[in-house]
Every structure is written in structure tokens, then in C-alpha cells.
Amino acid sequence: MTETDHRPSPKAPPATTARTFFISGFGTALEFYDFIIYGLAAAIVFPAVFFPSFDRTVGTLVAFAAFGSGFVARPLGGIVIGHFGDRIGRKAMLVLTLLIMGGSTFLIGCLPAYDTVGVAAPVMLVALRLVQGFAAGGEWGGASLFGIENAPEDRRGLWGSFTSAGIGIGSLFGTGAFTLVTLLPEEALQAWAWRVPFWLGGLLVLVGVVARSRMPHEERRTDRAPRVPILAAVKRHPRQMLLAIGVAFGYNTLAYIGTIFTVTYAEERGYTSTESLLLQVAGSVAFTIAVPAMAVLSDRRGRKPVVIIGTLAYAAFFFVYFPLVDGHVLVLATLAYVLVNVLMAAPQACIPAFLGEQFSAATRYSSISATYQTGAALGGGTAATAATALFIAYDNDPVGVGLYSGAAALVLVLCAWGLRETFRVPTAHLGTDTVAGTYSTTCSGAA
Template structure:
């Protein structure tokens, strides 16, 4: 007996065509470069805020509080961006499954670039009082909303253009934009930290944010030149309007829950090391310039190694590459924080370099292709964005939670509870990876039955 199409867990895709084997090599290169530069720009803006929250936002926007409370308050504004990211992922993911990937990616870039540039124009608490932190939070919310739709769209656009045997490598090129954005933001803050303290707090901190306007112009020029996803173009318009993509994803929640679990460790690693560890090291007496230089070197290593891990995921599979990074994160969390707080310049450099070059990117390089292979074309933007951005809620609060755990433990070098948090999220992710199937080499151009099997 033939099943009724309306009972299918995901919408049916059209018959197999040439899109199943990937776009022309020249177009794949353009999409990969565009994804890389787009992620670089978006995460430059987003990570810049996290670094600024650890260093300058406390005295600028919360000067009415003690230094400790000011730092906590600035981390709280950092978390608001992560809280709104799931909303951005759901709204923009829905639009991406209806309008197309390219149009939504242009929108996310405009919102992010304008919000970040305007932060550089904000008056401080000394100038307009409580309105200053309120405006800061509002712009941070816009940043979070934009990033909510950027990452998923960039990943799936690259995945849907790439040939199956190269999908891990092509999506990893885009993933390398995350450490590239981190490097740009860290170098920018390291540069302004060379200014005298009063000049850095009066005008120097604004320069990296104002530079976002320049990056916005460059990013838009590159993004308008790429082609829409061939898989999206083949979807029938009536199929795209059939129902709400989120409801389609929630009908079979297994891939969504698994996607949330595997996304959590790499984004926790990024915020824990890239933001909390910076503040932690400085609080223990490590010079701010030393920490930022160590972080810059670590970002460089991550940029180089992300495509390498992507190639390894095409060669050996997504699951072993990801699992290696998750296990390393669980095992090395305590030694890494011990080294960061040791006061030794060599150990500080080694800890940051290890965390980003060999731990975080092993997970993030495999993650893009892994998530893209969990969902069918008609709801892929919504599925990827929902999984990734719901996981970032925990990541956004990680610096705040880590700071609270450290304070409850007595501060200083009592970092054991933070390491325990890392162990828990890593074990959950490993269980989720084990429960899924290996998807390397699979086609994203699915008919109904392969799609149904993929989401089991």
C-alpha cells in the first residue's frame, strides 16, 4: 500500500538531477570563499563584543558598579546576544527555506554590520547615564538576531553546492571564518590596548567597531555575486509553502535534539576560552597584552587546521573526527585552565593554542557538514539554524556561569567546577554522536524514503 504523501515526516523533494553531484567547480569556489568571508565578518563583529565585554565595557557602560560587578554585568549583556540567537535562527531559517538562502544571508550581513558599527558610536554611562547600557543591549540583541541566521545559511549554501565527497572540506572553509573573525577582533583589541589607558577608554575602543562599516561594504559586494543553492532552486514553490518548516522539523525531533547536543561543546569552547579565559587570566595577573597575543596565535592555528579537519572528516567520517575533539575537550579542560592561570607566558600561549588549534576546530570543522546531512532540503535552513542556535543559549551563559562557579569555589585557581561543566556537555555530545549514523558521502538531494531514513 502506498503511503499518503501528507503523512511524510518531511516534505518530498523532486527527482534526482545534476544538483546531486554538486555545482561547477568555479561556483563551488565562489561559494566557499563567500562563506568564509561572510563568517569572518559576522564573527569579527560578534566575537569583538565578547572580548570588549571582558576588557572595556565594564568601566565604560557600568561605571556605577564595582569592577567585579561591572565585569559580571558586561558578561550579562554578552549573554543577551546568545539568548536572541535562537529567535533569529528560527525566523531567518524559516525565511531561508521560503525565500532562498542567498537573500536571507544578505539580510543577516546588513543587520550585523549596522549594529556593530553603531556600537562604536554609542555614548557611555558617564555621558547619558542608564540609557547607555540599554542602547548597548539593544544593539547586542540585533547582533544576536543576525548571527542566528548567518551561520546556518552559510553552512548549508556551501553544503548544497559542494560535491558529496568534498562536503566536509568545503563547509570547513566557511567554518574557518569563525577563527578568522576572532583573529581580526583580537588583533584589533590588542592594537588599541597599546594605547594609554585613558585614550583606549575614551576613543580607542570605538575604532574596531567602526571598522565594521568597511567590512559590511566588502561583504555585500562579495555575497551578491554568488548563485542561489541549486537544491533550493529545484524545490517546487508549492512545496516550500506547504507548511511551517519548524513544525515539520519538530514532527521528528531526533535530528534537532542530536544537532543541539553536538553543537554545544564547540560553541562552549569558543566562549569559555575566547571570553571567560581572557578575563580569568587577567584577573590572576597575566598581562592583558600577553593574553591577547596568545589568543591571536591560537586563532591563526585554528584558521589553518579547520580545513584540514574538514578533509579528515571526508576521509575518515564526521563522527571519529568530531568525537576526537570532544574527548580532548573533556580531558584537557582542567589542565588548560591551570596553564592559563599559571602566570607562565609559555603555558598561557600553549593553552590557548591547544584549545583552539587541536580541540575546538576538530569539532567545529566536522559540525557544518554533519548538521547539513541531518535535514532534508525543504527544511534544512530551519533545522540547522534551530539546532545550532538553541545550543548557543548555554554557550552564551557559559562565561557568566563559569564566573559564578569560580566565585562560589573561592576564586583564584579553583577552576574544577568549570572543568566539570565541560565534562558534562562533552559526554552528552559523544552520546548524541554515537546514536546517529555516519553520513559522510551521502547525497543531500533526497527523495522521500532516503529523507525519512536520514532523520531516524
């Protein structure tokens, strides 16, 4: 079976670095903006707006559980959207995911509060989170592949990391938007101001849709693609798929502890909502700057060293992070957030290329989307809730969260170690038997 070629046709304009970043990174920035504003609202506003019958800490726990519900739909979105991405091409699916994401985000901003319609309010909130999750399930993989499949041979790590940089940019915009609305009086924040970032996110997605509608058309030969790409991928790459799920599980657990739970932690330690969000802004800036640097390092030294060493350092630093924040010295707390995000950038920068390089072109969209989103659902969907529950169980002592992070890091490291090192394998040979033969010997030394 000849595999489907998803590179642009010869008549299409070439994909430059800036063009690829805008299509891949900016679209993901808008998608993650939507996710981060929901996570921040769950930590700051939603306990009072949608779950007022609980006390603050338990209300936050329930709000995080609603946040996690969106992850339930992500594997399904990855499989469905990935299927059509492999069968008919990347472009249509990447436009569709942004439209769905933007529409559901805008509607969240329009929801009535619990005091107005009762239990229907949180039910509608969870329903829209499921829609968001479905769209996000197909977004990340397709955006990553657009960068990887159009990259020069020695820049797949960098071009694939545009989605990771987009995560940082989206987080920066999201935390910045929420920081601004928290400057308003508490009554205004809970009454209407929290809705503004959601409305803005819905409108900004239109910019990404316009950019993606001008993407180069791929050369598509759907008659040569597998009839059911995900089943073909499971049959051809079973080991890689299981290990990729483990990598995604470990990373997403660490990432959502580092971006969502830390907002609640700072507030529990006496920081104001505005201060905790400013700390997140500093971390987002550091993450966005660190991602391309880590990606370039992976193009030169290999994916495995950057992922493994960065993950171990990230998990170890959590036991330093909490005392720095507890000291309530703003400079030290800022340093803590910056370093956590720099270390978090190490695995995230490499994961798009590292996972995408494990699979063949004809099933790559389905493979990377299904595996990453399954791991994200198992890890990221439960991370903030589990961390908050451990924090409560340990009587507001973060040691349980630190141990939880260490366990997630161990899963990530072991699964990353088990995957092939492919940074020197030509794009045309990725996911083929050639990887296990001619190139594996060359690449193994870099691990």
C-alpha cells in the first residue's frame, strides 16, 4: 500500500517558517487560550457562579471536575477528526476544529448562573466543555503535523514545536485577559466580567479560521489511504501507540498541575487572584521563550535526552517550587513560576515531533491524535482534580502533590525511553521498517 502524501502540491506556495508558525502555532494559541481561560475561571470564578452550594475549596474541586469533563471527549475527537484528516487531508479538519472551539467558547460566556436557572447552569457548562474537548482532540495533532510534514529535515523538532509555542502564547493571552478582569471589583467579576475573555476568545478564533482557510492544499490520494486509519495504526504500531499514550499521560499530568493547580495553590497561600495570575503570566512568557530553544536542542542532540532530562528536572523542582511560593516573597515566587515553566518546556517542545515521527504518513493524524488525546484525558483531565484532592487530604501540605508529580514524571520517562529515537530519520522513512533498521543504529547513540 502506497501511503498518502500530505505535503503541499507543487502548485501550492511553499511553507515558510513564518507561514507555518501562523497556521500551526497561532491556531493552537487560540485553542489553548480557550482552554486556559476555562481553567482559570474554574479556579477563580466558577465555584461561586456555578457551584455556590459548596464551600470554596470543595467548590473548586467540583469546578475542576467539570473542567476535566472536557477531556473525556478528546480521544473521540482525536479518532474522528484524525480519521478524516488522514482520509481527506489536514486543512478541512483544522478549520473545523477552530470553528467548533470558538463557538463553544463564546457560548460559555453566555451561560446563565446557578442563581438564575439552578442546576441547568452547570449541566450546560459541562455540555459545552464536552464540545470543546471534542474539537481540541483533533486540533493539536493536525496542527503539529502541518509543521512536521512541511519542515526541513533538520528542523522537524523546531517546526513541530510551533504548536507548543502556541500553547505558551495562548496561556499568556488567557492569563493576561483574566488578570485584567480581576482588577475589577469582585461583584463585577462574578456578575459579568468573567464572560468577556470567553466572548473575546470566540471572536479571535475567526482570525485563525481565515489563516487556515488559506493553507496550501495537500496532495491527497485517498484511494491509497487505509479505510480505517486508526485500526491500521493499531495493527502496524501497537507498541508505539501504547508508549505514546504513556508519554502524553505523564506530560499532561505535569502540565496541568503546573498551569491550573498552581493558581489555586497560590491563592490558598494568601496571594490575591491578580497576583497569582501575574505569576502565571511570567511563567507563560518563560515557557514561550524556552520552547524553541528546547526544540532546536532536540534537533541537534535528539528527542530523548531533552524529554527525559527535562522531565526529571521538572519533577524534582516541584519540591523546591512549593517552599519558594510559601515564602510569600514575590520575587522568589516569580522565579519559581519561571523555572517550572522553563523545565516544562523541555518535554513539551519535543513531544509533537517525537510522537509524530513514530508513525507512518497514511495513519499519522489518527495515530498522534488518538494516542496523545487518550493520554491527555487520563492525565490532564484528572490532574487538577487529583492534585486539589491530595492537597485537601494532606491538610494543605503540598507533599502529596509533589509525590503525584514524581509518579507522573516516572511514567513519562519510562515510556519516552521505550520509543525510537528518530530525529535523524528522513521524513519519507518515518514509521516504516527502515526506522528499525538502517537508521536506528545511527540514532540510538543520541539517546
